[in-house]
Amino acid sequence: MRRHELTDREWELLAPLIPRAATGRPRAEDRQVVNGMVYKIRTGVSWRDLPERYGPWKTVYTRFRRYALEGIFVRALQHIQAQADAAGDIDWLVQIDSTIVRAHQHAAATGRKGGSTGDEPDDHALGRSRGGLTTKVHLAVDGQGRPLALLVTPGQRHDSICARSLLERIRVPRTGLGRPRCRPDHVIADKAYSSRGFRAYLRRRGIGHTIPEKNDQRKHRRIRGRRGGRPPGFDTATYRRRNTVERCFNQLKGFRGIATRYEKTATSYEAAVTLASFLLWARSV
Template sequence: MGRGDLTNAEWDRLESFLPRGGTRGGRRGDHRRVIYGVLYRVRMGVQWRDLPERFGPWETVYKRHRRWSADETWQMLLSKVQAAEDATGGIDWDVSGDSTAVRAHQHAAGARKNPPTTPSKGGSPRGEPGRSSAPEIHRPAGGGGQIGECLGRSRGGFTTKIHLAADGLRLPLALVLTPGHYGDGPQFEHILQQTSVPRAGVGRPRTRPDSVLADKAYTSRKSRRYLRRRRIRHTIPERHDQQRHRHNRGSRGGRPTAFDSEHYKKRNTIERAINRLRGFHAVATRYEKRAYIYLGTVTLATLVIWLRS
C-alpha cells in the first residue's frame, strides 16, 4: 500500500458502495488498483502518462476516471458515504459557505466548443459523455468555449472557482463550479440547492441545514429572503454601505439584521475545509480541459476526505 492509498478499513467502507458490473467501468477485480491510480494522480497532480506502472496502463486509469466523472459515479459514491454518516449523526448541520479560486494550467485551455457526438465503440458519445447532465456545474445561457468549461479571467489570472458548502466538522457537502470571475453571492442559492444528503433508509434527502454561516459576499437581500423563505437561521454580517443606507432611510430602512458574533466565529470551518481540498495537487491547480472531469477530480478528493473523517 502506498503512502496516499486508502487503508484497508477505508477501502472496505468504499467497496460496499462500488458499482457491480454494467457500464460504469471495468471488472470488479481491478477496481482497487485503478481507483488507487486515480487517487495517486489527484493527490500528486502528475500527468496521466506519468502514473507508476503498479497502477496498470495509464489509459485504463484515465478512462475510468473520465467515465465515472461523466456518469456521476463519483458523486453517487460520495452521496452514499454521506448518507451513512448522517444515519449515525456524523454530520454537523451548522453549514458554512464560501468559494476558492483555482489557477488553471495553460494546458486546461483549448477545449473544442462543438465536440463530436458520434457513438463510440462502447455505445457512448465520443468526447463529451455526460457533459450536459452534471447539475453541479453552473452553465451560463449559450455556454461553450471557455465560459462553458468554467474558465475565466480574474485577479488570479486564468481561473476556475469552486463554490462549496461544508458542515461544522469541515466536511464538504456540496460543490459548484463557475468561471473564476463569477461572484460568490449569485451562487448562494445554487450551492444550498445542491446540499442534499440522502437518507440511509426511506424518506426524502435532507436539504435544509440547521443554520448557515457566510461572509459579507452573501449579504444581499435576495439571499436573506431565500433563507427566510426556507426558514433557515443564518449568521451573515452586513456590509457598511448597507448599514449606512438603512440608517439614511430612517424608519423606512427597517430594523437592523440580527447578527451573532460568537456564532460567526465558527465560520472558520469552511476555510479549513477549503484548505483540506487544496491539499490535493490536482484540485489546487486545474489541469483538465473539460469542466465535468475537473468536477469529478474535486468530487473524488471530497470523497477521500469523507472516508478519512
Template sequence: MSSVSGRGDLTDRQWERLRRWIPAPAATGRPITRSRRTLFNGVAWRVRVGSPWRDVPETYGPWPTVYRLFATWQRLGTWALMAKLILALLDAAHRLDWTVSVDSTTVRAHQAAAGARHRPIPGEPTDHALGRSRGGWTTKIHLAADTSQTVMSFKLTAGQRADSPELGPVLDRIKVPRPGAGRPRTRPHRVLADKGYPSQANRAYLRERGIAAVIPDRKDQQRNRKAKGRLGGRPPALDREVYKQRNTVERAIGRLKRYRAVSTRFDKLAVRYEATIQVAIILDWKPSS
C-alpha cells in the same frame, strides 16, 4: 515496472466501505486485467500529485486504463454517488450538525486545461467553468461545508463570477440521503457566510426555506439603512458567537487544496474537474470503526 510508495492509497477500511458502491464491470469492451482497487489507487495518486495522466506509475496499471476508469465512473455518476453516500453515513452517525458555512475559492487553471472541444457534453457548461480574473485563467469553486469541515455540496463557475448569486444554487445542491425510504435531507439549521453574501435576495431565500442567516451586513448597507431613518428598518440579527465557526469552510477548502489536482485545475472539462474534487472528498473521508 517501477515501484511506488503506498502513501495515499486507500486503506482496507476505506475500500471495504467503498467497494459496495462500485458498479459491476461492463460486459463489453476490452477486459480490465488490473483490480479496480489498484486502478482506484492510480486515480487517487494522480489527484493527490496533480500530474499528467501519462505519468501515473505503471504499478497502478497502464495510464489509459486508469484514466478510462476515472472518466467512465464520472459519466456513470459513481464518484458523485460515493461522495453523497459518505454524507449519508456521516449523517446517520450524527457526525453532521447541519450548521453550514458557504464560501468560494479561486483555482488557477493550468495551460493543459485550455482547448476543450466545443461539442455538447451532458452537464458541461458552455464556458467549461473557465474565465479571466485577477489570477488569470481561473475556475471558482463555490462550496458549503459543515462545522466538521465536511463538504456538503459545491458548484463550479468561471473565475470572474461573483460569490453572492451562487449561495442559493450551492445550498440547493445539498441532498443527503436518509436511511431507508424518504426524501433526502436538504435544509441546514443555519447558514454562515461573510460580507460577500448579505444581499436581500439571499436573505429572502433563506427566510423562505426557514434557515437562520448568520451573515454580517456590509458597511455600505449599514450606512444606507441609517440614512433612511425609520424607513430603513431594523438591522438583521447576527449571532457573533455562532459566526466564529465560519472559518470551518476555509479549513475545508484548505483540506481540499492539499490535493494538487484540485489546487490547480488540469482538467479540460468542468465535469472532469468536478469528478477530481469528488475523488478528493472521498479520499479525505475517514470511516469510523
C-alpha cells in the same frame, strides 16, 4: 498500501459503489485503477505519467471519465454522508464560501467551439480573473468542516450569484425511509453573501443565518430611516466558527490536482474535487 493510495477502510467504503461488468473480458482490478485516480489528484501528474503499477494510463483515465459522467463519485459522497447522518454525526451548522483555483496551461488549451455537451458548460468553468484563467470552487461544509455540496464555476463568478444553487445541491439521503435532507439548520457566510434577496431566500426556507452586513448596505438602511427596516441579526460568537470552511479548503488544496486545475473539462475537475471530498469524509467516520 503505498503513499497516496486508498487505505483498507477507504476502499471498504468505496468498493460497494463501484460498478462491475457482468460480462466481457477480465478487466484491471478496481482497487488498482481507483488508486491510480487518487494518485493522480494527489500529485497532479498528467495521466500519461501515472506509474506502471496502476496499469495502462488510458484504462485509468477512461474509467475516471466514465465514473465522472455517471456520477459514481457523487453517489459515493452522498452514501457516506447518509451513514454519518443516520449516526447523528453531521452538524447542520453549515458554512459556505469559495476559493479561486488557477488553471494550468493544459486546462486552458480546451477548445470552446461547438457548444456544450451534456452536463458540460460552454466555458468549461474557466473564466478570466486576476492572474489569468481561473476556476472557482464553491463549498458548503458541515460544522465539522466536511463537504456537504460543491459547485464549480468560472473564476470571475460572484459568490452571491451561486449561493442558492450551492445550497440546493445539499442532498443527504436517508438510510431508511424518508426524503433526503436538503435544509441546514443554520448558514454562516461572509459579507460577499450579504444581499436582501439571499436573506429572503433563507427566511422562506426557514434557515437561520449569520451573515455580516456590508458597510454600504448599513449606510443606505440608515439613510432610509424607518423605511430601511431593522438591521439583520448577527451573532459574533457563531460567526467565529466560519473558519471551519477555510480549513476544509486547505485540506482539499493539499491535493495538488485540486490546488491547480489540470483537467480540461469542468466535469472531470468537479469529479476530482468530489473524490477528494469523499476521502476527507472517509477519514472522519
